Amino acid sequence: MNWSSEFAERMEPDVLLAPLTWYRLGGPATWVFHPRDSEDLSRFIKMAHNANVPIKVLGGGANVLIRDDGFDGVVVRLDAPYFREVDWAKQYVRAGAGVDLMPFSRECSRRGLSGLECLAGIPGSVGGAMRMNAGGRSGEFGDVVYEVDVLLEDGCVQTWPRERLGFRYRGSNINREIVISTRLRLAVDNPTAVMRRYEEYFSLKQRTQPLVDRSAGCVFKNPSDASAGALIDSAGMKGYRYGSAQVSTQHANFIVTESGASTDDVLRLIDLVRERVAAVHQTKLEVEVDIW
Ligand code: EPU
Numbered sequence: 137m138n139w140s141s142e143f144a145e146r147m148e149p150d151v152l153l154a155p156l157t158w159y160r161l162g163g164p165a166t167w168v169f170h171p172r173d174s175e176d177l178s179r180f181i182k183m184a185h186n187a188n189v190p191i192k193v194l195g196g197g198a199n200v201l202i203r204d205d206g207f208d209g210v211v212v213r214l215d216a217p218y219f220r221e222v223d224w225a226k227q228y229v230r231a232g233a234g235v236d237l238m239p240f241s242r243e244c245s246r247r248g249l250s251g252l253e254c255l256a257g258i259p260g261s262v263g264g265a266m267r268m269n270a271g272g273r274s275g276e277f278g279d280v281v282y283e284v285d286v287l288l289e290d291g292c293v294q295t296w297p298r299e300r301l302g303f304r305y306r307g308s309n310i311n312r313e314i315v316i317s318t319r320l321r322l323a324v325d326n327p328t329a330v331m332r333r334y335e336e337y338f339s340l341k342q343r344t345q346p347l348v349d350r351s352a353g354c355v356f357k358n359p360s361d362a363s364a365g366a367l368i369d370s371a372g373m374k375g376y377r378y379g380s381a382q383v384s385t386q387h388a389n390f391i392v393t394e395s396g397a398s399t400d401d402v403l404r405l406i407d408l409v410r411e412r413v414a415a416v417h418q419t420k421l422e423v424e425v426d427i428w
Pocket of ligand 1: 271273352353356357369374386
């Protein structure tokens with residue numbers, strides 16, 4: 137495709153996506169576009185939508201599994217300074233979609249702004265965390281969202297209040313829209329107390345999850361009445377291998393990989409785990425990871 141000069145200088149051809157994901161897996165994207173700001177992105181999205189160009193936004197790459205043949209379309213990366221800004225005005229903190237979640241939740245806690253300490257150690261971008269309502273048993277990103285600026289497919293930017301966002305377990309009403317920034321409502325608290333809670337959540341995560349291995353966090357959603365990790369474990373799949381992918385020996389809802397692994401190894405292992413859990417527990421596990 138010949139990009140107009142308006143976008144060409146921020147358009148990279150044939151980009152390997154693996155290094156941009158926590159799994160370090162997946163083939164190339166035909167193009168990666170780095171918009172300068174929301175107006176630039178808006179014009180691009182409008183043009184791409186009219187020309188039927190497939191688009192995906194890649195945030196921190198912490199919850200995606202990209203197929204070995206990659207993505208034939210344009211991957212948008214919100215890595216320009218405009219999308220990485222944080223405005224610390226009082227407890228209504230505004231964060232751009234491209235802000236790195238892990239240092240951000242730590243910095244909020246360090247400043248005594250409470251609400252994100254339960255996300256300690258969860259990687260990703262603010263936009264990704266917002267869209268999938270990242271979190272765990274102690275709380276979710278959506279709990280503190282006040283409003284969000286989203287870009288629609290027609291290029292218009294709208295501000296959605298939290299009532300419109302429909303936060304649920306690992307999901308929200310953000311679907312084809314692109315998050316530009318979000319405004320959070322945090323609680324002012326004692327910084328020492330917030331940081332203590334942050335460290336406690338972080339150390340619990342370190343004790344129970346394979347954080348040093350390559351993974352995309354939990355692979356399956358928890359069924360409404362059970363923990364996917366416990367089901368996989370009691371079905372005897374902990375440590376089970378396929379190719380260079382393995383069901384973590386530490387937490388059975390993580391699939392970890394070694395160098396040399398392919399996305400196909402992980403996909404095959406996902407199928408094997410689902411089949412075994414269905415046979416042993418009569419439960420169909422639903423994948424949480426976003427497979428491209
Ligand atoms: N368990 C096992 N074997 C295992 C893993 C867990 O028996 O291999 C048991 C645990 O002993 C515990 C129960 O299962 O009794 C629940 O385990 P855990 O507390 O680790 O929570 P989880 O339901 O497996 C959820 C989230 C995690 C989040 C943790 C902590 C999902 C799918 N997972 O895990 O989120 O970090 O709670 O808040 O909702 C993620 O979404 O990527 C993720 C890692």
